[in-house]
Amino acid sequence: MANTPSAKKAARKIERRTAINKARRTRVRTHLRKVEEAIASGDQxxxxxxxxxxxxxLMRAVTKGVxxxxxxxxxxxxxxxxxxxxSA
Known part of the structure; x- marks a missing residue:
């Protein structure tokens, strides 16, 4: 566990960042799954x-470093x- 104040703050920051990145990754995967389902249904x-x-x-996730x-x-x-x- 972090001992110094700066290490504790860094741990808090990492925890917040991880939550945000996880949400972004989930949102991207949801959008990709919708595309996959549309392809599977055959509706172009x-x-x-x-x-x-x-x-x-997806590109937003790239700019955010996810x-x-x-x-x-x-x-x-x-x-x-x-x-x-x-279509073919």
Whole structure:
């Protein structure tokens, strides 16, 4: 356990940050799950709409340091490819 006042404060800050990051990660996963469900149902327009709402959420998580930018780009790219494949 932290002994010095600065270490105690750091522990409090980390705890707050962790809660915020956890909420962000959960929100992103929820949006991604909605896109996955729309793709699974085969509804291309619903999948496009879901991706349009998920994309800014994912990129916001990147700017806040929750996800790496390459991970976000890869996920968006792969989801986009799967949505395009629905029309074929």
């Amino acid at each position: 327009s619903a999948a496009n709409d879901a991706l349009k709402t998920a994309q800014p959420e 996800f790496h930018r390459n991970l976000a780009a890869r996920k968006i790219s792969r989801l986009n490819a799967r949505i395009k494949a629905l």
